[in-house]
Amino acid sequence: MNPNGNPLSGEVAVAPPSNGVHISRRIKRITETQEIQIRTTHRRRKLLTRSGVLAGFGLAMFVYPVMGNVVSYQDAIEHVPGVVVGEAPTTGHALLGNGPTLIPSRLPLPSVDDQAHFMATSEKYQVSSILPDCLPHAEYPGENGKLDPSLLCTLWDGNLLRADAALALAQLNEQFKSYFGRDLCIYQGYRTYEEQVATKRSRGYLAATPGKSVHGWGLAFDLCDGDDRGAPKAWLDANAATYGFENPDWAKWRKYEPWHWEYMPGTQALGVYGAAYWEGDGGLGDGAEPPTSTGGSTAPAPVQTEPPADQRPNPTPEPVPGAN
Structure with missing residues (x-):
């Protein structure tokens, strides 16, 4: 392009780009x-x-x-x-059509009292968490007041009872403690033959003939002074039978001993209160030989218990001459 702006020969003029493009x-x-x-x-x-x-x-x-x-x-x-x-x-x-159907179960669970009742009245016991060293036995052979120590269990206070009675009493005591805030006060449980002789010597008429006491079978216990009356006694009257324990009728009417309690499943299995054994004051004559237990099948002589030396009823009933 020359200075005048005209294209030189051989050059092609190019148009400026358009904004529309x-x-x-x-x-x-x-x-x-x-x-x-x-x-x-x-x-x-x-x-x-x-x-x-x-x-x-x-x-x-x-x-x-x-x-x-x-x-x-x-x-x-x-x-x-x-x-x-x-x-x-x-x-x-x-x-899927018909098939197995799950039916919801709404059976009520047993209460604490129901479980305790089943345990207390059952002939087969399990090891108790309350008395973990107390092992139940299928049979309890031996003589009155001369039981093998392996058949006995130690209670919370050191007293002894036969294993089945001890397990049931431990359950009863747990309920008692939850209500009163303390343990039952047990004066005495199992009594050896020698202890029965000493008790008979000191208590006379009120004591059983040595070798015939339910204490000698480890199936009875006496309460301390205070638990044999008032609120504790009323509570026991209402609840002890659930665990197999009773204050026997003779201790209510024949010889007043509200402190004396027996494990009835054990006494019933031994036939302690069979009609053939009742005479005089409720026991056999002194000339009868004490029986020997052969695992619970032989009945011992029936018996009434003797009161603890420091726990005579107030007032103490006097024997009635000629009374049966």
């Missing part, structure tokens, strides 16, 4: 971008829709057969064998 290209790019975004959005929506359908199908196939359907099927009853008309089946029932 630039605008057209920009609009084209914007349009293409929008189309790409629209196509991407459509693909995402299709993917989400398909995923939702698959998730719903999986839920219907796996969850409903297990959980059942909340909404009853009105028309499915006629197509499910074994379904009683009027009962709407669940989804699982409609799909």
Whole structure:
């Protein structure tokens, strides 16, 4: 191009770019971008829709057969064998048909008192957490006042009882302690033959003949002074029988001994109060030989207990001459 602005020979004049061309290209790019975004959005929506359908199908196939359907099927009853008309089946029932049914159990659990009662009146005992070293036995052989130490158990205060009676008394004491806040006060439990001789010598008429005392079988205990009357005695009268213990009738009417309690399952098994053994003051004559236990089948001589030396009733009833 020469200085005058005219093109030289051989040169081609080029027209300046038009603004319309630039605008057209920009609009084209914007349009293409929008189309790409629209196509991407459509693909995402299709993917989400398909995923939702698959998730719903999986839920219907796996969850409903297990959980059942909340909404009853009105028309499915006629197509499910074994379904009683009027009962709407669940989804699982409609799909799987009849099958094993779990029936909910609503049996009431035994109370603490019921459990204690079953334990106390059962012939078979389990090891007690209260007396963990006290092991029950199937049989209790031996002679009155001469029981093998392995058949006896030590109570919380050092007194001894036969194992089955000790386990039952431990349960009774737990209930007593929960009510009064303390243990039962036991004056004496098992008595050896020598101790029975000494008691007979000191108590005379009120003591059993040595070798015939229920204490000698480890089935009786005497309460300390205070627990044989008032609120403790009333509580025992109402609750002791649940655990197998009673203040026997003779201790209420023949010789007043409210402190004396016996384990009745043991005395009944031994036949202590059989009619053939009653005479005079409630026991055999002094000339009778004391029986020997052969595991609970042989009955010992019936007996009344003697009161503790420092616990005579106030006032102490006097023997009535000629009374039976």
